[in-house]
Amino acid sequence: MALSLRLLRYFVAAAELGSTTAAASQLNVSQPSISVAIRELEALFDDPLFSRGAGTRMTLTQFGERKLAEARRLLASASAFATDDVGEEEGGEVRIGVFRTIAPVYLPGALALAQARHPRLSVRFVEGDLPQLETWLQKRQIDFALMYDVGLPDDIERECLAELRxxxxxxxxxxxxxxxxxxxxxxxxxxxxxxxxxxxxxxxxxxxxxxxxxxxxxxxxxxxxxxxxxxxxxxxxxxxxxxxxxxxxxxxxxxxxxxxxxxxIQPLVIARPARAARMRASEWMSACVRDAVADAMRARAERKNGTARRRTDCGQAPE
The missing domain is CATH 3.40.190.10 (Periplasmic binding protein-like II)
Structure with missing residues (x-):
C-alpha cells in the first residue's frame, strides 16, 4: 500500500479532534473513510496509532504521537511545495502557541500584521501556560510559541525579542x-x-x-x-x-x-523545537510576531516618556 497525503490528513484530523466522526465532519467525508484510513496506516506501520481502551475519545499511543508530529511536518512541507510558485501572497498554514497572559498584549497586533502582509496565510493559535507550551513544542503540535523563557530545556530553541523587568x-x-x-x-x-x-x-x-x-x-x-x-x-x-x-x-x-x-530579567522569546524545519508560513508569522513585540515596546517607551515629561512640566520629579 502506498502512503498518501490523504491518509495523513485523515489521521491528523482524527488525532487532533479525538474522534473519527468529528474528523469526517471537518473534512466533509464519511466516517468510515476516516476509520479505514487509520486501519491502513496501522497495517502499513504494523503498530497501533490509537489505544483501544474504554471511552469515546481516541487516544494516541506513544508511537501515534511520534507519527502525528511526522505527519504534520510532511503535510506542511507538501503545502509549502504546492504553493511555492504562486507568489508572496500565498500563505499556507501556521500553528502558534502564546502564553495566555501575554496574548492580549502582542497577539492582536501580530495577527493584524499577518492579515495585512499575507492575507492568505491561515494562522491557528492556542493559548496556554508555560508547561503546556513546552509540551506542545516538544510534541510538534505547534510551529513556535511566544512565551517567557523560564527554564526551557535544551531541546527548545529560543530567539529573544525583549528583556522585561x-x-x-x-x-x-x-x-x-x-x-x-x-x-x-x-x-x-x-x-x-x-x-x-x-x-x-x-x-x-x-x-x-x-x-x-x-x-x-x-x-x-x-x-x-x-x-x-x-x-x-x-x-x-x-x-x-x-x-x-x-x-x-x-x-x-x-x-x-x-x-x-x-x-x-525576564526574556520574552520565540521558542521552537530544536532542529525543526523552518517552513515559509512559519517564518512569515514569526516576522509579524517580532514586529508586533517591537511596536508594543516602542509604544510603552513613548507612554513612559510622555508621562515623565508631563510630571516634569508640573514641577514633579519623574519616576
Whole structure:
C-alpha cells in the first residue's frame, strides 16, 4: 500500500479532534473513510496509532504521537511545495502557541500584521501556560510559541525579542502612587499583595522578594492579568508584574511603578523545537510576531516618556 497525503490528513484530523466522526465532519467525508484510513496506516506501520481502551475519545499511543508530529511536518512541507510558485501572497498554514497572559498584549497586533502582509496565510493559535507550551513544542503540535523563557530545556530553541523587568502595580490613589517615584520591594511587601497564580510565573515573581529576605502579605491570588489590574484598581492591594498591559485596557486607576532594586530579567522569546524545519508560513508569522513585540515596546517607551515629561512640566520629579 502506498502512503498518501490523504491518509495523513485523515489521521491528523482524527488525532487532533479525538474522534473519527468529528474528523469526517471537518473534512466533509464519511466516517468510515476516516476509520479505514487509520486501519491502513496501522497495517502499513504494523503498530497501533490509537489505544483501544474504554471511552469515546481516541487516544494516541506513544508511537501515534511520534507519527502525528511526522505527519504534520510532511503535510506542511507538501503545502509549502504546492504553493511555492504562486507568489508572496500565498500563505499556507501556521500553528502558534502564546502564553495566555501575554496574548492580549502582542497577539492582536501580530495577527493584524499577518492579515495585512499575507492575507492568505491561515494562522491557528492556542493559548496556554508555560508547561503546556513546552509540551506542545516538544510534541510538534505547534510551529513556535511566544512565551517567557523560564527554564526551557535544551531541546527548545529560543530567539529573544525583549528583556522585561518587573514593575510594581499600585492603586492610583495610594500613598505609593502619590510619591511619584520608584517603589521598593519592601514597600510592596508591606501592602496587601495580589499574586499571579500560574505555574512557574508565581515563583518567578516571588523570587525578587525572597532574594531580599522579604515575604509579601499575599491576600489574593488570581490567574489573569486583567483580574489583577481590576483588583488593584479597586484598592484591594498591590502587585508585581512583568507583562505589559494592552494599550486598549489601560486604566487611570492604576499606576505602574519601576522597582528601585535590581531584579530578575525576564526574556520574552520565540521558542521552537530544536532542529525543526523552518517552513515559509512559519517564518512569515514569526516576522509579524517580532514586529508586533517591537511596536508594543516602542509604544510603552513613548507612554513612559510622555508621562515623565508631563510630571516634569508640573514641577514633579519623574519616576
Amino acid at each position: 518587573p514593575y510594581g502595580l499600585v492603586p492610583a490613589g495610594s500613598h505609593l502612587a502619590k510619591r511619584r517615584r520608584a517603589v521598593s520591594l519592601r514597600d510592596l511587601a508591606a501592602e496587601p499583595f495580589i499574586l499571579i497564580d500560574l505555574p512557574q510565573s508565581r515563583d518567578f515573581l516571588m523570587t525578587p522578594f525572597w532574594q531580599c529576605g522579604l515575604s509579601p502579605n499575599v491576600r489574593y491570588r488570581a490567574a489573569s492579568i486583567e483580574l489583577v489590574r481590576g483588583m488593584v484598581a479597586s484598592g484591594l492591594g498591590v502587585s508585581l508584574l512583568i507583562t505589559q498591559s494592552p494599550a486598549a485596557t489601560q486604566s487611570p486607576l492604576v499606576v505602574e511603578c519601576p522597582i528601585q532594586e535590581s531584579t530578575v
